[in-house]
Amino acid sequence: MSSAASRRTVAPFGRRLGAVEANRAVGAYRVLEVADPGGPAPRPGQFYMLAAHERWGGGEAERPFLPRAFSFLRATDERLEFLLEDVGPGTRRLAELGPGDGLWLTGPLGIGFAAPEDGRAAVLVGGGIGIVPLGGWQDEIGGPALLGFRSAEHAAAAGLLAHAEVATDDGSVGHHGPVTDLLAEFLGASPDAVVYACGPPAMLEAVRALCAERGVPAQLAMESGMACGFGACFGCVVPTRHGYVRLCLDGPVLDAADLETALVAGAGH
Amino acid sequence: MSSAASRRTVAPFGRRLGAVEANRAVGAYRVLEVADPGGPAPRPGQFYMLAAHERWGGGEAERPFLPRAFSFLRATDERLEFLLEDVGPGTRRLAELGPGDGLWLTGPLGIGFAAPEDGRAAVLVGGGIGIVPLGGWQDEIGGPALLGFRSAEHAAAAGLLAHAEVATDDGSVGHHGPVTDLLAEFLGASPDAVVYACGPPAMLEAVRALCAERGVPAQLAMESGMACGFGACFGCVVPTRHGYVRLCLDGPVLDAADLETALVAGAGH
Amino acid sequence: MIDFCGIELAHPIVNGSGTFDAIAARRTFGEALLANFPFAAFVSKTVTLEPRQGNPPPRLWEQAAGLLNSIGLPNRGLEGYLEHDLPELAALPVPLIVNVMGFTREEVGQLVQAFALRDEVAALELNVSCPNVESGLIMGADPGETAALLEHVRPLTSKPLIVKLTPNATDVGAVAAAAEAAGANAVSLVNTLRGMALHPRTGEPWLGGGTGGVSGSAVRAIALAQVKEVAARVAIPIVGMGGVQRGADAAELLRTGAALVAVGTESFRDPDAGGRVARELADLLSERSEVAPETRSDKAPKTGVR
Amino acid sequence: MIDFCGIELAHPIVNGSGTFDAIAARRTFGEALLANFPFAAFVSKTVTLEPRQGNPPPRLWEQAAGLLNSIGLPNRGLEGYLEHDLPELAALPVPLIVNVMGFTREEVGQLVQAFALRDEVAALELNVSCPNVESGLIMGADPGETAALLEHVRPLTSKPLIVKLTPNATDVGAVAAAAEAAGANAVSLVNTLRGMALHPRTGEPWLGGGTGGVSGSAVRAIALAQVKEVAARVAIPIVGMGGVQRGADAAELLRTGAALVAVGTESFRDPDAGGRVARELADLLSERSEVAPETRSDKAPKTGVR
Numbered sequence A, B: 001m002s003s004a005a006s007r008r009t010v011a012p013f014g015r016r017l018g019a020v021e022a023n024r025a026v027g028a029y030r031v032l033e034v035a036d037p038g039g040p041a042p043r044p045g046q047f048y049m050l051a052a053h054e055r056w057g058g059g060e061a062e063r064p065f066l067p068r069a070f071s072f073l074r075a076t077d078e079r080l081e082f083l084l085e086d087v088g089p090g091t092r093r094l095a096e097l098g099p100g101d102g103l104w105l106t107g108p109l110g111i112g113f114a115a116p117e118d119g120r121a122a123v124l125v126g127g128g129i130g131i132v133p134l135g136g137w138q139d140e141i142g143g144p145a146l147l148g149f150r151s152a153e154h155a156a157a158a159g160l161l162a163h164a165e166v167a168t169d170d171g172s173v174g175h176h177g178p179v180t181d182l183l184a185e186f187l188g189a190s191p192d193a194v195v196y197a198c199g200p201p202a203m204l205e206a207v208r209a210l211c212a213e214r215g216v217p218a219q220l221a222m223e224s225g226m227a228c229g230f231g232a233c234f235g236c237v238v239p240t241r242h243g244y245v246r247l248c249l250d251g252p253v254l255d256a257a258d259l260e261t262a263l264v265a266g267a268g269h
Numbered sequence C, D: 001m002i003d004f005c006g007i008e009l010a011h012p013i014v015n016g017s018g019t020f021d022a023i024a025a026r027r028t029f030g031e032a033l034l035a036n037f038p039f040a041a042f043v044s045k046t047v048t049l050e051p052r053q054g055n056p057p058p059r060l061w062e063q064a065a066g067l068l069n070s071i072g073l074p075n076r077g078l079e080g081y082l083e084h085d086l087p088e089l090a091a092l093p094v095p096l097i098v099n100v101m102g103f104t105r106e107e108v109g110q111l112v113q114a115f116a117l118r119d120e121v122a123a124l125e126l127n128v129s130c131p132n133v134e135s136g137l138i139m140g141a142d143p144g145e146t147a148a149l150l151e152h153v154r155p156l157t158s159k160p161l162i163v164k165l166t167p168n169a170t171d172v173g174a175v176a177a178a179a180e181a182a183g184a185n186a187v188s189l190v191n192t193l194r195g196m197a198l199h200p201r202t203g204e205p206w207l208g209g210g211t212g213g214v215s216g217s218a219v220r221a222i223a224l225a226q227v228k229e230v231a232a233r234v235a236i237p238i239v240g241m242g243g244v245q246r247g248a249d250a251a252e253l254l255r256t257g258a259a260l261v262a263v264g265t266e267s268f269r270d271p272d273a274g275g276r277v278a279r280e281l282a283d284l285l286s287e288r289s290e291v292a293p294e295t296r297s298d299k300a301p302k303t304g305v306r
Ligand SMILES: Cc1cc2nc3c(=O)[nH]c(=O)nc-3n(C[C@H](O)[C@H](O)[C@H](O)COP(=O)(O)OP(=O)(O)OC[C@H]3O[C@@H](n4cnc5c(N)ncnc54)[C@H](O)[C@@H]3O)c2cc1C
Pocket: A047, A064, A068, A069, A070, A071, A072, A082, A083, A084, A085, A086, A087, A088, A089, A090, A091, A092, A129, A132, A133, A222, A223, A224, A225, A226, A252, A266, A267, A268, A269, D060, D061, D062, D063, D200
């Protein structure tokens, strides 16, 4: 167990076998509840590498082969909640697991969000599946959640956070437009905020640019293609002002000030 | 549809998607009932190449990749019955399919048994999973079935044939000893028989040697490792007195007289 | 229609030599095979001067996402082929490409000369790359050897000569360039990659032939890289192959510089794989040209779809 | 204990260079990593004279049963390694093997010379085979080049020199023999096979580095064949690797002539893969010696388990 101040809970060495306890739909996504007996409590923003215990492989183009990275939504009493979006063979396989099915898990990995310094008020900004790491973080530090989705079907997941204000691309629920419209409005009213954001690269880049312009600190939970999740392969690098950093080791949460852009080649769908 | 005289029903070109209708245990084996709408009626002894529609791969050692060869037990009204023994990643995957699951099938392939000539009486000899091609053949030509199994659990499958006399390796049911003991006894009483046999290499070799010694004609439904099942890869050859033959094309039923041995390298478990 | 070395083809998908026996397939699938023939040209299995039994079984090993084989080029030999196979293959609804291999330059020359006379044969493919038979490695792995072979056989026929390259070479681009310079009309690649498996129980080599060749999805990325290297070195058309399973895989080889694409191991998983890949490819290309012409490569394949 | 070039190892499993960062793993897994260190020796990622950023992302492509990578050898350079990495790696509970690569013989010489002085370093591995960086291909694909390199660096150290061979060569056996003749103490293989993938939407090369190297299960049979070829040509010990996932895979490499086995890509799927493979291997070997001694090979590995 780590103190709330630490951004990294150390993981047990190796992968371990968890068990799926439930798999339910939330709008366009699936929530997977996984028993992780003896697993340590992760810090919000950290992630796990997951693979099905059986039949990991044999999907489209004979994949998956490597484990896949997933933030946790919430972690309580050695039970982890994951939220999945089916975008390819790995997420498809995981999304079909049911109660009793085994799941390899390694983690928690990487570093989580840093608590607001100097009394700034937190605002959480999520896009699509990017709402996941905000769940546990909001439980800890509170703050409103500004959430963008493609459509009403996806926006159903907004219910997983508290105090959510929603924007949709198609205007079917909430504000019609990008979630950064909501953020711009919010920052107009509360310029002393600190922004915690997670979402697709284009959204993160818009958040980064907006915060840079307004001089507001921001922490971005980013994505990139990963093979190992623990710094072994050097495959997940993203460019920062100080050179490439391994996102699985020095992220996935990066300080927006360290980035020239949040657009990472090969990330996103 | 082919006439009963023909040994080869021509297959529709390509693979087609069948649907599993039922999967039930028979002793140590699984019976898979598969709907094959529009599929032609196969000749007993012919076989199909099968692969699961989804998740064919990702098992032990990242296999299966190629389809697997299976005799059919019975074929009625565009429904095929297969009997499976779980011996590796391919059979394991097929054995877990349930009603509604898709199954790629190609076939019927190869040639089936030839009807008894000159009024000889048929006797069927099966060992373990090798009882499968005898099912439909017995329905057509009758005759007693002498069936050998490892144990009582496996011998439960003897009920899939009529007039079965059983031998087990462990003596838990029927004769305690090899099924060729039963055959030797039978041929002693009925030397004018024709033998149709299928089973593990060592059993087939014992049958071949016995029949050769007694001057009794025998047809052996054999196994070898296959990649394609339709003569494309030249991978499934077995040695005969006339050189190598592709078992999927010129077999799997071979005339025992053409063989110096029924022990095929790489076949059997 | 596509023009490949002067041969008109209905689409860019052919078979890999030795991965489809049209005569056996016709016995298995009947006349439906001809009505739905999956390939735009048929490439027959390697023919040698003398008949060959091939390697002792087992000849197959399934590996992760691929196949390891040690077939050993069984065939009836030149005479047997001319007498038995050629008439049946000439009856196929598509042009015939005959793949030949010799253990010396002179043998290859004899084979080329024999087929040069046959109108049924549209082109010849020279197997200089079979990893199962010693000479394959020697002739196709070295630019000098390849050039010498081509110089010997080029004068013997006016039919297109396709050199099938081995991937077990340090520099396939150099071998391809040597073949082109010495008069080859096309190159094809990849043949199988040398591999080996052990018997799970005895620990002895599983394959009767000792070592074998790897094909299938496992080699797709390797094949693509080699096609790219060769495309950078030669102007003659390339027949790309290695792990093609879907239309998208074929599109990638075409985009990387192949003029035709061959389907091999995937035919074992789906006898109509060639036809399916051709249909998927056509759908992909028409989708792309409808939806987003600007995303298509400006590098046109060496021999285009007219 | 096992003796490898005079180094005592607790078991025959090490890591493949560049597939495990013990420093990063310690940050992630804490001291439990040291208590359960998965490898009998630690091979560090390739060090070059100058620091390198590595290739632009994306650096990874998942292929069928394998991985295609284009990392581009990011590292702090010799000075940074000596200052930052070496002290931390010296604290590991196992011997350290440092993998080095230079763009000229002189550069390799400088690297070898620098590490020759460091007691923390048990042995050096020469990366002459990296397919992502031009010189890798050149030095390790040609027996003459390899010999010349060894002749240059051999006098510079008495530490064991392991030459890491590239599989992208016509004749790895000849390269290995040249390395042995010029004084190498061991060879390791296989490095990754050159491969390429295209972006599914744009059709442009996916990897930031253009082409990359294939590893994982997909290459296991290819690796086994190459280890066999090399074992037939050299008497020095072999570190076998390529697609090892289970104890049984390691046992096959040992049986085929390897003295040690390295686990690479499988560590990405299971951080403790090395430890698991070592345990599975020990179980297998003790099972075999109990149950069926007569089925074991009489070809003992070059360096045996004492
Ligand atoms: C730190 C972190 C946390 C994450 N948290 C979550 C989460 O909570 N919930 C969630 O649903 N997702 C999350 N993701 C994303 C998730 O890891 C990916 O969606 C997943 O890896 C996709 O795998 P797939 O097999 O389903 O799809 P893939 O087929 O792997 O496709 C995913 C993307 O990868 C690329 N790609 C396509 N083919 C290949 C290939 N062959 N090799 C390499 N790349 C390819 C493309 O950009 C594609 O859009 C997270 C990612 C990271 C890094």
